Amino acid sequence: MPNPFVQKLGRYASLSDEDTRLLESACRDTRRTAARRDLIREGDPPGPVFVMLEGWACRYKLMREGGRQVLALLMPGDFCDMHVAVLDEMDHSIGTLTPALYTEIPRERMETLIASSPALTRAFWIAQLVDEGVLRAWIVSMGRRDSTERLAHLMCELYIRARNVGLCIDGHCEMPLTQIVIADALGLTPVHVNRVLRKLKVAGAMELGRGTLHIRDVESLARIAGFDDNYLHRRLKLAA
Amino acid sequence: MPNPFVQKLGRYASLSDEDTRLLESACRDTRRTAARRDLIREGDPPGPVFVMLEGWACRYKLMREGGRQVLALLMPGDFCDMHVAVLDEMDHSIGTLTPALYTEIPRERMETLIASSPALTRAFWIAQLVDEGVLRAWIVSMGRRDSTERLAHLMCELYIRARNVGLCIDGHCEMPLTQIVIADALGLTPVHVNRVLRKLKVAGAMELGRGTLHIRDVESLARIAGFDDNYLHRRLKLAA
DNA sequence: CGCGTTTTTGAAGCCCCTCAAGTGTAGTGG
DNA sequence: CCACTACACTTGAGGGGCTTCAAAAACGCG
Structure with missing residues (x-):
């Protein structure tokens, strides 16, 4: 079974066999958790780098009045908090959405990895930049897109x-998000997310149910979303 | 006149005289521009690192329908796009809001700086992390705060x-933002921003006019904003 | 002074929220 | 195999926050 972490970084820089071996060895010590478990909480001192291998997680922040805002969705291959160690404490939490398999890479190990290979360094940097691009795109969505465009864009x-x-097989892919989580991510209510999902389904653009996303019409969905070709290294059209 | 860039980085790591000298020398070659000029545009190849020395600028993204979303506000001392060079092209633009004085530090120079001093490296990293924290806080604002809380938080x-x-003198500071720019940043309309500003003024919390922000009641403003003490390294209470 | 931009104010409407109730759908234990 | 429970999902009715449209007043810069 391929390591999604290696797979993802390999898209950003061409990794030597030695690089691949280093990465895989860093992922050897894995852990399993149930769904809805926090890996790290707001206020905790920053820990190691988390690498998702199976299952999904999210960064989130709880509001005083009880609501929550999801700041990022993490899927297999994603890692996070690479250099957060210089800060005193976490300003948000990370929790699993599904049962998950993940690795914790200690900070020193991470530094060794980076020091040992320019290609790895480059891959980590690009991954970091892409993540920042995603953050900015979320802000654009929240600020200037209505609920339908927002959901389509996500x-x-x-x-x-x-x-x-590699989580998709033509048109559809595993996407274990409840409408509640989607609402928390988009700044909407679950009730409204439900209605928007119905609308997109009726429009023949996409369908989401039972943990699976079915794209019915990519072009249409991208048009609704106002999806930017430049975003995520213009990859939408490939192998649709 | 103190260099705000040095001042800001000095808050993140203790810089030696040599570090300070290096930074100041990197800022020697300055440029002036008028207000409303783009320093770099979406689609351009990534350029050098920009350092704001005087005046304000913003990152922004234009929507197809004509609206725009401001992604970050840049004030003296701020720098940006430190390691964006690995990407093909910019996914957003940066433009001045006021007449401005700034420096462009070439990428090689930047790498030399980082290589020459651990303290500088650390300061740059922390600045980067704080910026990411600001991005996340914006998402929280857009998603889970109403217009009044959002404006107060900003x-x-x-x-x-x-x-x-050093841009503030007890209770008030220079803040050359039009209500239009604020609206673009908060995902609101200028009309509504105007009404919210009035409300905050009537409430005795703050007043914004003629390019100046007057804080009338920090406690009250922070309470309205739901401002997180943890945010920006808990600095709100200092010297209020 | 004159002109463009920003700020201000009002009225009407829509998007999304709130509240509420009912219908699936897994997972658990008897 | 079927209660029982806990969520997630679905649907409706009504309300509020923010937008849209419009126009006037104030500001700032040549």
Whole structure:
């Protein structure tokens, strides 16, 4: 079974066999957790780098009044908090959405990896930059897109990212998100997310149910989303 | 006149005289521009690192239908796009809001700086992380705060940042933002921003006019904003 | 002074929320 | 195999926050 972490980084820089071996060896010590478990909480001192190998997680922040905002969705291959160690404490939490398999890479190990290979360094940097691009795209969505465009945009993003790590088989892919999580991510209510999903389904653009996303019409979905070809290294059209 | 770039980085790591000298020398070659000029545009190949020395600028992205979303506000001392060079092209633009004085540090020069001093490296990293924290906070604002909380939160953020580079004198500071720019940043309309500003003024929390922000009641403003003490390294209470 | 931009104010409407109730759908234990 | 439970999903009705449209007043810069 291919390591999605290696797969993802391999898209950003051409890795030597030695690089691949280093990465895989860094992922050897894995852990399993149930769904809805926090890997790290707001206020905790920053820990190691987390690498998702199976299952999904999210960064989130709880509001005082009880709501929550999801700041990023993490799928297999994603890692996070590479250099957060210089800060005193976490300003948000990370929790699993599904049962998950992940690795914790200690900070020193991470530094060794980076020091040992320019290609790995480059791959980590690019991954970091892409993540920042995703953050900015979320802000654009929240600020200037209505609920339908917003949901369509998120699904385009997740579809591409999932495909990049081999989680999709033509038109459909595993996407274990509840409408509640989607609402938390988009700044909407679950009730409204439900209605928008119905609308997109009736429009023949996409369908989401039972943990699976079915793209019915990529072109249409991308048009609704106002999806930017430049985003995520223009990968939407490939192998649709 | 103190260099705000040096001032800001000095808050993140203790810089030696040599570090300071290196930074100042990297800022020697300055440029002036008028307001509303783009430093770099979406689609351009990534350029050098920009360092703001005087005046304000913003990252922004234009929507197809004509609207725009401001992604970050840049004030003296801020720099950006440190390691964006690995990407093919910019996914957003950066433009001045006021007449500005800035430096372009070539990428090689930047690498030399980082290689020459661990303290500088650390300072750059922390600055980068704080910026990411700001991005995440914006998402939280857009997703889970109403217009009043959102505006109050932005003003708290900008007030602290401005104070950190010496732009504030007890209760008030220079803040050359039009209501239009604020609306573009918060995902609101200028009309509504105007009404919210009035509300905050009537409430005795703050006042914004003629390019100046007057904080009338920090406690009250922070309470309205739901401002997180953890945010920006808990600096709100200092020297209020 | 004159002109463009920003700010201000009002009225009407829509998008999304809130509240509420009912219908699946897994997972658990008897 | 069927209660029982806990969520997630679905659907409806009503309300509020913010937008849209419009126009006037104030500001700032040549």
